Amino acid sequence: MGWRYMAEIKKKLSAKKETSMPPSTQTHKRTFQRPKSLTDIPFRYCPGCGHGIVARVLAEVVDELGIREKTIGLAPVGCAIWLEDHFEWDMVGPAHGRGPAVATGIKRVLPDHVVLSYQGDGDLAAIGTAEMIHAANRGENITVIFVNNAVYGMTQGQMAPTSMIGQETTTTPGGRDAKRDGFPLRVCELLSSLEGAVYLTRTTITSPKHVRATKRAIRKAIELQMQGAGFTLVEVLSTCPTNWRMNPLQAMEWIEKEMVSYYPLGEIKGA
Amino acid sequence: MSEKILMKGNEAVGEAAIYVGCRHYFGYPITPQNELTAYMARRMNEVGGTFIQSESEIAAISMVFGAASAGARTMTSSSGPGISLKQEGISYIAGAQLPCVIVNVMRGGPGLGNISAAQSDYFQATRGGGHGDYYTLVLAPYNVQEMFDLTLLAFHMADQYRMPALLLADGILGQMREPLILHRPDFPPLPPKTWAVGRMKDRPMNLISSIRLGEGRLEAHNHDLQRIYDEVRKNEVRFEETHTEDAEVLLVAFGTSARVCLGAVTEGRAQGLRIGLFRPITLWPFPSEALVRHAEKVRSILVVEMNMGQMVEDVRLAVEGRCPIHFHGRPGGGLPTTREVLEKVREGL
Amino acid sequence: MVTFTIDVERCKGCGLCIAHCPRKLLSLSPNLNSKGFHPVRISDPEQCTRCLNCTTMCPDVVISIT
Numbered sequence: 001m002g003w004r005y006m007a008e009i010k011k012k013l014s015a016k017k018e019t020s021m022p023p024s025t026q027t028h029k030r031t032f033q034r035p036k037s038l039t040d041i042p043f044r045y046c047p048g049c050g051h052g053i054v055a056r057v058l059a060e061v062v063d064e065l066g067i068r069e070k071t072i073g074l075a076p077v078g079c080a081i082w083l084e085d086h087f088e089w090d091m092v093g094p095a096h097g098r099g100p101a102v103a104t105g106i107k108r109v110l111p112d113h114v115v116l117s118y119q120g121d122g123d124l125a126a127i128g129t130a131e132m133i134h135a136a137n138r139g140e141n142i143t144v145i146f147v148n149n150a151v152y153g154m155t156q157g158q159m160a161p162t163s164m165i166g167q168e169t170t171t172t173p174g175g176r177d178a179k180r181d182g183f184p185l186r187v188c189e190l191l192s193s194l195e196g197a198v199y200l201t202r203t204t205i206t207s208p209k210h211v212r213a214t215k216r217a218i219r220k221a222i223e224l225q226m227q228g229a230g231f232t233l234v235e236v237l238s239t240c241p242t243n244w245r246m247n248p249l250q251a252m253e254w255i256e257k258e259m260v261s262y263y264p265l266g267e268i269k270g271a
Numbered sequence: 272m273s274e275k276i277l278m279k280g281n282e283a284v285g286e287a288a289i290y291v292g293c294r295h296y297f298g299y300p301i302t303p304q305n306e307l308t309a310y311m312a313r314r315m316n317e318v319g320g321t322f323i324q325s326e327s328e329i330a331a332i333s334m335v336f337g338a339a340s341a342g343a344r345t346m347t348s349s350s351g352p353g354i355s356l357k358q359e360g361i362s363y364i365a366g367a368q369l370p371c372v373i374v375n376v377m378r379g380g381p382g383l384g385n386i387s388a389a390q391s392d393y394f395q396a397t398r399g400g401g402h403g404d405y406y407t408l409v410l411a412p413y414n415v416q417e418m419f420d421l422t423l424l425a426f427h428m429a430d431q432y433r434m435p436a437l438l439l440a441d442g443i444l445g446q447m448r449e450p451l452i453l454h455r456p457d458f459p460p461l462p463p464k465t466w467a468v469g470r471m472k473d474r475p476m477n478l479i480s481s482i483r484l485g486e487g488r489l490e491a492h493n494h495d496l497q498r499i500y501d502e503v504r505k506n507e508v509r510f511e512e513t514h515t516e517d518a519e520v521l522l523v524a525f526g527t528s529a530r531v532c533l534g535a536v537t538e539g540r541a542q543g544l545r546i547g548l549f550r551p552i553t554l555w556p557f558p559s560e561a562l563v564r565h566a567e568k569v570r571s572i573l574v575v576e577m578n579m580g581q582m583v584e585d586v587r588l589a590v591e592g593r594c595p596i597h598f599h600g601r602p603g604g605g606l607p608t609t610r611e612v613l614e615k616v617r618e619g620l
Numbered sequence: 621m622v623t624f625t626i627d628v629e630r631c632k633g634c635g636l637c638i639a640h641c642p643r644k645l646l647s648l649s650p651n652l653n654s655k656g657f658h659p660v661r662i663s664d665p666e667q668c669t670r671c672l673n674c675t676t677m678c679p680d681v682v683i684s685i686t
């Protein structure tokens with residue numbers, strides 16, 4: 001991140017209306033420390049990458065629920081493959097897109113454990129479409145954390161099933177063209193007709209408010225899993241500043257400007 | 272503890288799995304192994320296990336990957352086209368060092384081929400099958416009793432070496448009905464699966480993964496795997512010999528072809544031909560050394576397969592020109608006959 | 621009393637915390653950490669309201685506030 005970038009942040013700050021809450025009435029003893037469920041290894045993600053926020057929030061929820069020793073996570077093929085280094089709970093690395101099927105196998109052996117399939121958009125909504133739909137349709141009692149960054153991050157920025165119309169990627173020079181490439185795929189809406197899917201919600205990470213909503217959604221999904229409710233999925237609209245060729249702040253703005261109108265936030269299917 | 276009953280080969284495999292505590296079966300329908308899937312559906316219900324008819328063979332093997340990660344004995348079965356789809360998962364399972372049993376009730380290929388029995392997947396089975404530098408244990412039964420016995424063994428060896436074990440049968444073996452003695456094996460005890468995920472209590476996190484990032488880690492991992500494969504080669508070679516002591520012509524065949532060859536040996540001996548049968552039971556590891564001992568004594572070797580010549584390549588590699596090697600094969604669902612075999616034997620004399 | 625800790629070596633200078641600090645206490649240091657990033661710094665920890673916006677937005681778990 002270049003030094004000139006600081007000037008840009010400053011500009012944005014001054015342009016932004018002060019949204020500050022009156023400090024005195026705000027929470028006095030609020031603290032934040034590194035979640036116990038995270039290892040010491042620094043995240044390997046690019047600067048400003050949304051994966052870091054989602055992974056940390058997930059660790060916070062697992063800590064708060066006190067379920068670390070009962071949690072089994074999946075580190076997908078994609079940038080989140082690094083998660084196997086970062087969580088202090090048991091981890092499994094499935095093949096590209098097979099997370100929901102692997103999670104099924106784990107959960108059927110260990111029904112009293114919490115099984116979390118963390119997946120990217122290419123992983124979940126392209127190569128793993130069949131596994132996703134059928135795990136949801138079986139009402140498999142697992143939670144999918146779906147990080148939708150509208151691009152294939154790890155492989156250097158190809159079109160994802162969730163890439164926006166007109167979005168430039170390395171495989172859509174000139175932008176995604178619906179005629180040639182089809183339309184951005186809305187996973188929550190797609191799954192919402194399935195009886196087995198009980199909780200499908202979409203959040204983002206563009207502001208503290210949204211990150212907190214993401215955390216609440218993840219917590220709710222895991223609690224539902226602990227109650228044996230069925231298939232739960234939290235879709236998080238996230239950033240890939242590197243492959244979007246933007247700085248982290250522009251990337252957050254791009255979600256708000258381009259993605260949110262197409263991918264509505266909130267519960268798509270409630271429980 | 273044993274019981275004698277009449278059973279189909281496919282069902283014998285299923286019952287053996289139940290006997291050794293496999294409680295997690297995942298599969299997708301394909302002929303000629305459908306009896307096995309149906310049998311597992313019924314038996315898992317009875318014993319309180321898990322049966323899932325998955326959305327595909329890719330999903331089935333992925334579920335096996337998950338269940339094995341969690342420390343369970345688990346199995347899937349299929350035939351050629353489905354086994355091809357499973358290769359992704361088998362490679363990951365080998366890389367992650369997970370035990371499991373995969374059953375291939377072979378049919379003819381390539382492509383969709385047809386549903387009649389064949390031995391066309393020998394190459395795929397014995398060379399790992401998927402991408403990367405790995406092997407699976409490959410056991411080749413030749414009757415219903417062995418469908419049972421080798422399934423027991425497959426589970427044990429898979430756990431012992433932490434690698435996938437493949438039972439390589441064919442449509443005839445799967446569907447034939449023969450008397451079978453059900454028995455509990457008395458294998459030596461295995462160490463607990465402390466590497467499995469779940470049931471974490473006062474231990475660091477466990478990781479099941481086939482990825483090895485970081486300088487030199489994958490190379491070291493490949494060497495670790497090779498050390499295990501060397502152990503297997505040293506300890507686990509299995510084969511059976513019939514009338515080999517004085518044989519001039521040695522038949523080499525596995526599975527259903529070996530049944531045909533046994534008939535040919537009996538018939539040929541009655542006609543005064545000095546022939547014997549060498550039947551590999553483990554196709555990987557291949558019984559090369561034992562075969563070499565024979566190659567030095569016999570006039571020729573005749574390899575009989577239900578394909579266009581696959582195992583014959585391993586025979587040639589083992590024998591290294593010590594004696595002439597002939598081949599008789601019937602692909603695409605054709606079954607070699609004793610007459611064809613004996614004709615070939617005479618040519619070789 | 622606010623104990624505001626910045627794990628300088630983890631910081632990638634992405635600026636997300638800076639953009640969301642309502643009191644504008646955060647900025648990038650002109651110095652580089654060993655990874656070559658300008659890490660974040662805080663001008664006056666006593667002014668911090670513990671709103672936790674910075675820790676919430678940080679993708680690299682750099683800041684702790686106790």
Ligand SMILES: Cc1ncc(C[n+]2csc(CCOP(=O)(O)OP(=O)(O)O)c2C)c(N)n1
Pocket residue numbers: 077078079080096119120121122123124147149151152153154155160240
């Ligand atoms: C079978 C297979 N095909 C392709 C790849 C290459 N590959 C690795 S990651 C990836 C895309 C991941 O994209 P996504 O799921 O969106 O994750 P992100 O990196 O964006 O978080 C691909 C295609 C692979 N590892 N395996």
Ligand code: SF4
Pocket residue numbers: 044045046048049050051079149153154239240241242243
């Ligand atoms: S490539 Fe994109 S998704 Fe991957 S770590 Fe970098 S910013 Fe994150």
Ligand code: SF4
Pocket residue numbers: 640641642643644645646662667668669670671672673674675685
């Ligand atoms: S806690 Fe709030 S006020 Fe304090 S530094 Fe962070 S963002 Fe600023």
Ligand code: SF4
Pocket residue numbers: 048630631632633634635636637638659660677678679680681682683
């Ligand atoms: S958000 Fe975190 S990584 Fe980014 S500049 Fe602030 S402290 Fe550093």
Ligand SMILES: [Mg+2]
Pocket residue numbers: 120121122147148149150151152153160
């Ligand atoms: Mg992506």
